[in-house]
Amino acid sequence: MPERNFPRHRLIYTVLIxxxxxxSGFVYTQAVPETNAVNPKAVHGKTLWQQHNCSSCHQLYGLGGYLGPDLTNTLSTKGKGKNYAAAIMKNGTQVMPNFHLNDTEIEALLAFLEHADESGNNRVHSYQIGLDGTITSEGETQK
Incomplete structure (x- = not known):
């Protein structure tokens, strides 16, 4: 039986390898640019958010409890802002307990809420669920 010679296939496999x-070397040695570097204060604020279990009463991006308001865009809401949020965090309300947060913790939570405000938009109340299960904005009409 004559010996088969496959130099073309070996050349193709060698080139592909x-x-x-x-x-692979190019992909794994490239530095990834940090375009969305998060402020260390915001990271500390997220830790405080989790430690105090704020999501049991408040929502971020539509996820969380329903006892308190959604805080995704509280800092940019007209009539509210950082001073409003800081005052509530400092003293509590009739429903929200006073967690006795110091100024550093309040600043960290405000940085976290500011990051959430910049990174998302949650207007759950501006949508309607139709009888057929479709979701539309309040300004849209169903077809």
């Missing part, structure tokens, strides 16, 4: 190795 070399291209794969070069491409």
């Amino acid at each position: 070399i291209v794969f190795a070069v491409f």
Whole structure:
């Protein structure tokens, strides 16, 4: 039986392996740019949010409890803002307990809420669920 010679296939496999190795090396050695670096205060604020279990009463991005308001865009809501949120965090309300937060903790929570405000928009109340299960904005009409 004559011996088969496959130099073309070996050449193709060798080229593919070399291209794969070069491409893999290129992909895994490139530095990833930090375009969305989070403020360390905001990270500390998220830790405080979790420690005090704020999501049991409040929502962020529509997720969480329903006892308190959704805080996704509280800092940019007209008539509210940082001073409003800080005063409530400092003293509590009839429904929200006073957690006795110091100024550093309040600043961290405000940084976390500011990051949430910049990164998302949650207007749950501006949508209607139709009888057929479709969801529309209040300004849209169902077809």
